[in-house]
Amino acid sequence: MSLFLLACLGWAAVNYNGQGEVPDYYYWTSFFTNAPYFALGLIVWCIYRLTPASFARPIGYFTLAAGLAGLIYMFQFGPVLDDAQKMYKPVPLEFVLGWGAASASLALSQALRPVSLLYNSATRFLGKISYSLYLMHPFLIYKTSLTRWAATLSDNPDLVVPVVCAITLAVTIPVATVIYYAVEVPFMRFARHLTKPDPRNTALQQLAS
Template sequence: MAPSNRLAFLDALRGLAAVYVVIFHVMAMPSPALATGPVLGAILAMGGTGVALFFVISAFSLAYTMPRHAATPRPLLSFYLHRVFRIAPLFFVLLAFSIWRDGRGSHAGHSATEILANVTFTFNLFDGWEAGIVWASWAIGVEMLFYAVFPLLFHFIHTLTRASVAALLGTIISLLAVTGMLGAPGLAATGDYGLLRHLPVFLYGILAYHAFKALHVMQPSKARRCGMGLLVIGGTVLIGLTLASARAALSPAIGWGLFGATYAVLLLGMSLFPLSAVVNRATTYLGQVSYSLYLAHPIVIALLIPVFRRIQTSVPQPDLAYLACAALTLGIAIPLAQLGYRFIEVPGIRAGHRLLAYINARRTTAMERADQRE
């Protein structure tokens, strides 16, 4: 399968994950939450697991692009500069806005230490600050900690067998922590923002990448059949998990890992058999702007809550009222995400490329002068 197709399916799933989170927050952010029917409500209630899909995609794409960094003169510098300049510019803009917002009126604002923890992306390590100052940025805190250790993980997890063992070990450790066998610290690490809750999900993404490498060399017809089978299995399990979660039959930590594993199966299936209903121009576009959409949408929802209430009053059918609120939110948030992508994300990415090129050029010049002296 051509690289462009691989990137297309990753972008498409990333875009759908962002939209899933947005439509979940449209329902859940207002207090009280927007009313929906039982079927739509059960589907929306699992929208938070779109972040687990983000994590799977992130680990997969990092593993996919790591060989490119390895081919540069300074692999680690290349990796970390790309990650920082991909994430930090938009985050810092919204952090500045959030600090201003929270320092007005009766709100006490944020201490210099808490702001520093957010600037350095270490806020996930501090009790009470894990959610981040920027709304919904807890996922960024988790991601950045994963970025910090990813090169080491990739160095050791370089085969399908090792990826399978790592995913299994990560799952076992997380389950032991959930049951309390690792003590209070282990149990705390499986909370909403805990690293032991999310590490297995990242490992499933790395496993999906190595499985993809092993499977994509198959004959096209066989690859399509394999992809179809994975999509059927993953889709069936996803429906089952949604029903079980709606009945509160799963603990949050265990359910999160199961959703992550299921999303990894679906990602792998989509890589081999990209359904046009999922991988298309619209979804790949949403994938492009997904980071801006994810970080900016809570602000849009907060501003629209009074409008939501008016819609609920004028549209008595709960599902229709909710769908109108979701459409309004996406109609505003997506153009804003395009602006964030075009004027903040893209310039930030280009600045990272220029800085890396400058550093590498300086290094090359220094080496050439050293050679001349010899």
């Protein structure tokens, strides 16, 4: 809980009073703006580790319902950020906590009681490449004119986000897959090699004991 409060203070340090002239998307992409998401993820992990097996099923279903309800609420009633908000204005804390809490509830539900709709081979694959996906998608969204181009396709502004999401996923999933297998997997193998106990040292320790 102290980590979560510290993350919220980090958000406040960046967003509460504003920073005057800032680069485009400064608030939106700041680590401290997004720190509550990471804190919620750690809280979910701790809850998962501390939950007894006998309570996993009911808590899993409860958090699944809570997460879905939270997503629906944020879609219907949550803060709406326009282009100016994303580029130049501080990000509301209720936006971060609303989406973060709903997503954290869903993550906890699938850790405790996975359902096939959310936990399957496709979602597990996306989970594998998720870090590369996370690193790649901002370049496409913020460093290109994708959003402006999507806005020209229709007079309905509600179609902009789905179009941007679809194109972003279509482009970044193949790129993230290549990065995962070409960069992440070799480095994970190398890390396991570095941390693997030396059998000679193990044998010497056994002899010494």
